[in-house]
Amino acid sequence: MLLFGIKNTQNSSKLTFKFFHVSDFKTKIDEIYDKQCENKANIRHLTVYQRKESLKNLENSILNHRAEIEEALFLDLRKSKIEADSTEIFPVLAEIRLFRKNLNCWTKTKSVSNNLLFFGSKAQIQPEALGNCLIISPWNYPFQLCLVHLVACISAGNTAILKPSEFCPNVSKVLNKIISEVFEENHVALVEGEIEETTYLLTKKFNHIHFTGSPKVGKIVMQAGAKHLSSVTLELGGKSPLIIDGTIPMQEVVEKAVWGKLINFGQTCIAPDYILIKEEFQEQFINMFIEHIEKVFGKNPAQSKDLARIVNLQNYNRLKNLIENAIENGANCPFGNEYIEAELYIRPTLLTDVPINAKINEEEIFGPIFPIYTFKEINEVIESINQKEKPLALYIFSKDSIFIDKIKNETSSGSVVINETLVQVLHPNLPFGGVNNSGIGASTGYAGFKDFSHMKPILKVNRFLSPSKFLNYPYNSTTQKLIDFLIKYF
Numbered sequence: 001m002l003l004f005g006i007k008n009t010q011n012s013s014k015l016t017f018k019f020f021h022v023s024d025f026k027t028k029i030d031e032i033y034d035k036q037c038e039n040k041a042n043i044r045h046l047t048v049y050q051r052k053e054s055l056k057n058l059e060n061s062i063l064n065h066r067a068e069i070e071e072a073l074f075l076d077l078r079k080s081k082i083e084a085d086s087t088e089i090f091p092v093l094a095e096i097r098l099f100r101k102n103l104n105c106w107t108k109t110k111s112v113s114n115n116l117l118f119f120g121s122k123a124q125i126q127p128e129a130l131g132n133c134l135i136i137s138p139w140n141y142p143f144q145l146c147l148v149h150l151v152a153c154i155s156a157g158n159t160a161i162l163k164p165s166e167f168c169p170n171v172s173k174v175l176n177k178i179i180s181e182v183f184e185e186n187h188v189a190l191v192e193g194e195i196e197e198t199t200y201l202l203t204k205k206f207n208h209i210h211f212t213g214s215p216k217v218g219k220i221v222m223q224a225g226a227k228h229l230s231s232v233t234l235e236l237g238g239k240s241p242l243i244i245d246g247t248i249p250m251q252e253v254v255e256k257a258v259w260g261k262l263i264n265f266g267q268t269c270i271a272p273d274y275i276l277i278k279e280e281f282q283e284q285f286i287n288m289f290i291e292h293i294e295k296v297f298g299k300n301p302a303q304s305k306d307l308a309r310i311v312n313l314q315n316y317n318r319l320k321n322l323i324e325n326a327i328e329n330g331a332n333c334p335f336g337n338e339y340i341e342a343e344l345y346i347r348p349t350l351l352t353d354v355p356i357n358a359k360i361n362e363e364e365i366f367g368p369i370f371p372i373y374t375f376k377e378i379n380e381v382i383e384s385i386n387q388k389e390k391p392l393a394l395y396i397f398s399k400d401s402i403f404i405d406k407i408k409n410e411t412s413s414g415s416v417v418i419n420e421t422l423v424q425v426l427h428p429n430l431p432f433g434g435v436n437n438s439g440i441g442a443s444t445g446y447a448g449f450k451d452f453s454h455m456k457p458i459l460k461v462n463r464f465l466s467p468s469k470f471l472n473y474p475y476n477s478t479t480q481k482l483i484d485f486l487i488k489y490f
Contacts, residue, residue, distance in 0.1 A: 025193060026200055029161075033204050035186040036132045036159035043187055044129040044157045048107050051155055052100050054182065058151070059096045061178045062089065068177075069143055072170035076142065077264065078309040087263060088143040091426070095148045098428050098445060099155045106155075106449050109458070117490065120462030127453045129157030130231065131207030136198065136221065138213045139165035139311055140267040140366075145212050145235075146175055150188065152448030158208070159187055163201055166194040167311050206230050208452060212269075214364075215389075215437050222440075233441035233451050235269070236434055237364045240391040242272035243381055243407065246281040247399040248419060254288045257370075258296070260395070260421025262348060265308040266367040267315075270393040272421055273365050276381050279374040286350060286372070290335050293348055302345050310344040310367065319346055319367040326351050326358040326371070336369070378406055385411045389437035395421050414438050 046054075062069070066089060073084040099106075109126040133153050137146035146164050153160045162179065164172045172192050179190045191197055202209075202224035211221040212235040225232040242260075244253055260272050277285055297304040310316040323337055323346075336349025348368040354360060360371055375381050385394070385407075394413040398404050408416050414434035415424050425432055431447030433439045443451045461467075470482050 025191075025197055029191060029197070029200055029204075032161060032185055032189045032191070033132070036161065036189070039186040040129075040131045040159045043159050044131070046157055048103055051157065052103055054154055054187075055096050055100050055103075055151065057182045058147070058178070059093060061181050062092060062147075065174060065178055068174050069171070072168075072174045073143065075170040076139075076168040077267075077311060078307075079264065080306050080308070083263065083306070083308065084143075088141060091144050092147045092151070094426070094428075095151045095444065095448075099151055099449070102446070103155055103449075106446060115490070117467055117486070118459075118461070120465040122460040124458040124460075126456045126458055127156065127449070128456045130452055130454055131158060133158045133160045133208045133210065133452060134163065134201060134204070134206045135160055136163045136201075136209070136211045136213070137165060139167035140264060140269070142168040142171040143175065149210050149212075149443060149448065152443065153210070153452045154188065156449055156452035158452055160189075161201065161206075162188070162190040163198055164190065164192070166192070209233070210443070210451070211235070233443060234434075234439050235432070235441075235443065236392065236437065236439045237269040237366070238389055238391040238434065238438040239273040239364055240270060240393040240395065240413070241381075241385055242275050242395040242421070243397065244275065244277040244281060244285065245378075245398045245400060245403055246278045247403075248397045250281065250284050250288050251292075253397045254285065254292050256397075256419075256421050258289065258292055258348075261370060262307065262368055263422065265310060266365065266369065267308070267311065268366075268422070270415075270422055270425065271366075272370075272393075272395050273391070274371045274373060276373050276375055276384060279376055282352065282372060282374050286334050286352070289350060289370075293335070301347060302340055302343065307345075310346065313341075313344065315367070316341065316344045316346070319365070319369060322358075322360045322363075322365065322367075323349055323351070323369060326354050326360050329355045329358050331355060331358060331371075378403060381407060382410045385413075390414070390435040392434045392438040393417060393424065 069089060070081050070084045073079040073088060107127055109124050112123045112125060114121055114123055135146065135149050135153060142165055146162055150160055150162060164175055176190045176192065179188055191201065202221065205228040208231045209221060209225050210233045211218055215236045218234045218236050222232050222234065242257055257272060263271070293301060297307060301307060310319065320339060327333055327337070331354045332352045334350050334352060336347045338347035339345065346368055349370065351360070351369065351371045354371045354373065360369070373384070390412045392414040394411060394416050396404050396407055396416065396418050404418055412435055417424050424430060425444070428445050431442035432444045433442030441451055471479065
């Protein structure tokens, strides 16, 4: 099998091409993997200062290549400059600065308290690097979700192989440039390519694998990790509901719902997937939604420079089919259902009266489509959510504390956000992650540091007051009395 490669010549801006065999990329991956395995002990012992210097160098390189990053994101996803800056570049820089500020504290060995059984002992928890790590990032936020996890990985003292999505080749090239500038290959390296490269990487024994993507692929990654008993973090997705009880001004709800849904054109894992709204407020929401869309994007949203595009034709056709299937099965479409295939554009679309058998009920939408479902009583909301896989996020728009508490307490989700959308990922002290089908493990901030660390317990026992002094052989009546005491009072 032959693969087609692209290479820039030093003396020309033109692209030159070469052919290479599949075995070539395997050889390259083997070289990188072996180098990092040999070097991981050295990386593990980097001082906090050295790790922070790497972070500073990464920050400087990002800032130096800011214009290239913005251009690449436009070429791959047609993201506006503002959206590229706010959703891709800023989160990475914020994460770098958070780690540089807190790394001294996070890496320290911390003492923990003892109970009476360990009186006189010294108990500690020492963060320890996991070793060589694999980070597989998705196409929807190709810059942010590649580097934000790298920040945690290298801060914890690990090596890393990055595998960005093949769907965003322009971003991958800029990422490769940045990584090559900042890191030696035996510390951090980026592997471009498609399914073959990812599949081959997953045959390797990594100490930790961090994957962001769909539940379907997440299962494959977890299986690969299980073969080597590698720890695995999965950031997945799901059908995240947006619940509206009508107690918050509808204009505010609509503005935040539109923003949360249409950032990156709906291609966000924590975007609200569908709406659950109290029956009597549905018409008001629809009318205000249409008015707001026309106000911020114009009568023809396709001409707006603020809206991104669907990543490729495959996903465009999938979304179009979801809309058409819902309408064919009886759903109403008060807005949208217009397409420009050449631009990979779908007009933001509302669907009501969606039948149970519609395909849109079965999978994460990941696009600018908003199905609306109505409810009369709160129990209908809870039942509807609990019948599905646990979502990555759950959004509630309400002033009613009883309503909010009941949904919080009787449903399960990766996160709960009240009266806003998406912004939970920006909070420096909240972990990010899902539950079961929406994810396993947590990341960002201190949770990210722990994700790429082993929190190693260390116990120095007082030789003269050791528990075994009283529990060791030979067993006798005194031993039994002591155990009875422990059972009763500890």
